[in-house]
Each structure stands twice: as structure tokens, then as C-alpha cells.
Amino acid sequence: MTIELENLGKKFRKEWIFRNVNLRFDTGKSYTFVGPNGSGKSTLLQVLIGVMPHSEGKVSYTLNGVEVSLDDIYKKIVIAAPYLELVEEFTLLESIEFHQKFKPFKDNITSHQLLDYLQLTPHKDKAIKNFSSGMKQRLKLGLAFYSEAPIILLDEPTSNLDAQGSAWYLEQIEKHTENRLLIICSNQPNEYTFCNNIVDIRDYK
Numbered sequence: 001m002t003i004e005l006e007n008l009g010k011k012f013r014k015e016w017i018f019r020n021v022n023l024r025f026d027t028g029k030s031y032t033f034v035g036p037n038g039s040g041k042s043t044l045l046q047v048l049i050g051v052m053p054h055s056e057g058k059v060s061y062t063l064n065g066v067e068v069s070l071d072d073i074y075k076k077i078v079i080a081a082p083y084l085e086l087v088e089e090f091t092l093l094e095s096i097e098f099h100q101k102f103k104p105f106k107d108n109i110t111s112h113q114l115l116d117y118l119q120l121t122p123h124k125d126k127a128i129k130n131f132s133s134g135m136k137q138r139l140k141l142g143l144a145f146y147s148e149a150p151i152i153l154l155d156e157p158t159s160n161l162d163a164q165g166s167a168w169y170l171e172q173i174e175k176h177t178e179n180r181l182l183i184i185c186s187n188q189p190n191e192y193t194f195c196n197n198i199v200d201i202r203d204y205k
């Protein structure tokens with residue numbers, strides 16, 4: 001799977017957030033978008049997957065040399081981001097089963113196994129609205145890591161996680177990102193120390 005950006009630009013009203021972005025993202029590699037608050041990391045991520053329109057240039061997706069349409073690309077992506085909300089009324093178990101209807105889990109793991117991997121089994125019948133922000137974040141990350149999807153996108157992955165949660169995140173990265181395309185948006189160096197491909201948004205102003 002390859003995502004290619006050609007002369008990509010995005011502006012809001014008259015303000016260019018980024019311009020002339022020429023980048024290529026390949027399966028089996030990880031990439032991190034860095035830059036200060038408000039520089040455009042989340043915007044680039046959302047433009048890259050077509051949930052936000054771009055203002056100029058081109059985004060293309062190819063699988064084994066064959067172009068993939070935007071509609072089909074959604075099936076191949078999982079994303080964990082602060083602006084993507086969970087359904088607050090669902091219990092934890094309902095949230096996992098709901099997600100599973102759209103994106104099956106890797107290796108046919110069951111919802112109960114996933115609860116275990118997330119270390120959240122004691123909370124399975126608790127409503128999401130009563131979860132702490134760190135528990136919600138662990139759930140979002142877990143759904144992304146354990147889904148059967150070749151592209152995994154993480155925006156601010158360790159926000160609200162404590163030290164144990166951040167260590168758990170790094171373990172999951174090791175276990176679940178081989179042979180996938182991973183893109184992270186981050187302001188925290190400890191979230192991407194393993195990553196060799198750093199994209200600084202300030203280079204595209």
C-alpha cells in the first residue's frame with residue numbers, strides 16, 4: 001500500500017496551512033508529523049485520508065501498483081484521534097462489538113480477548129461516558145492496533161495516558177505495526193523514538 005502526495009496544499013480562507021507537499025508513504029514503514037501546536041499536523045493527516053478536502057495538488061492510493069479509490073481506502077484505515085469520539089452511551093463491550101461489525105479484529109480475536117489485551121476486562125459493562133480520559137484513549141488505541149487494517153493513523157497517541165499506559169502503547173507499537181503503514185501526529189518525542197521518517201510541517205509553509 002502506498003499513499004502519494006503531489007504538490008499538496010491546504011488553506012483555510014486565505015491562510016495556507018501547508019503547500020507543495022510531495023511525499024510518499026509505504027507499507028512497512030512508520031512516519032511522524034511533527035511541528036508546534038496549530039502548525040497543521042492533524043490537518044495534513046485528515047487531508048491525506050480524504051476526510052478533509054485539499055485546496056491544491058493530488059493524493060493517490062495504490063495497492064500493488066493498482067490505484068485504490070477513496071471509498072475503498074476507508075476500509076483499509078484505522079484511526080485513533082482526539083477529534084474522533086466514542087459512543088458515550090455504549091458500554092465498553094458494546095463499543096468493541098460495534099467496532100467489530102465494521103472492522104474485524106486481527107487473527108480472529110474475540111471481543112473478550114480484546115478486553116483482556118486492553119487490560120480493561122473489569123470495566124466491560126461500564127458506560128463509556130463514565131470512563132476516564134486515559135481509559136478512553138486506551139480503548140481508541142486498542143481498537144486501532146487490533147483491527148485488521150493495513151493503515152494505522154494515530155493523532156497524539158499518548159494524550160491522557162499515564163506512565164504505565166505510555167509503556168503499554170510502545171509495546172503495542174512493537175507488536176502491531178510490522179507490515180503496516182503507520183502515521184503518527186505528535187508533539188511528544190517519547191511517542192515516536194522508534195520512527196525514522198520525520199515530516200516537519202514547518203518545511204511546507
Ligand SMILES: Nc1ncnc2c1ncn2[C@@H]1O[C@H](COP(=O)(O)OP(=O)(O)OP(=O)(O)O)[C@@H](O)[C@H]1O
Nearest residue numbers: 012017035036037038039040041042043044185187
Ligand atoms: N476547520 C477549520 N477552519 C479553519 N481553520 C482551521 C480548521 N481546522 C484547523 N484550522 C487551523 O489550521 C491550523 C492547523 O491546525 P491543526 O489542528 O492541523 O494543527 P496541529 O499541528 O495538529 O496542532 P496541535 O499540535 O495543537 O494538535 C490552525 O491554525 C487551526 O486553527
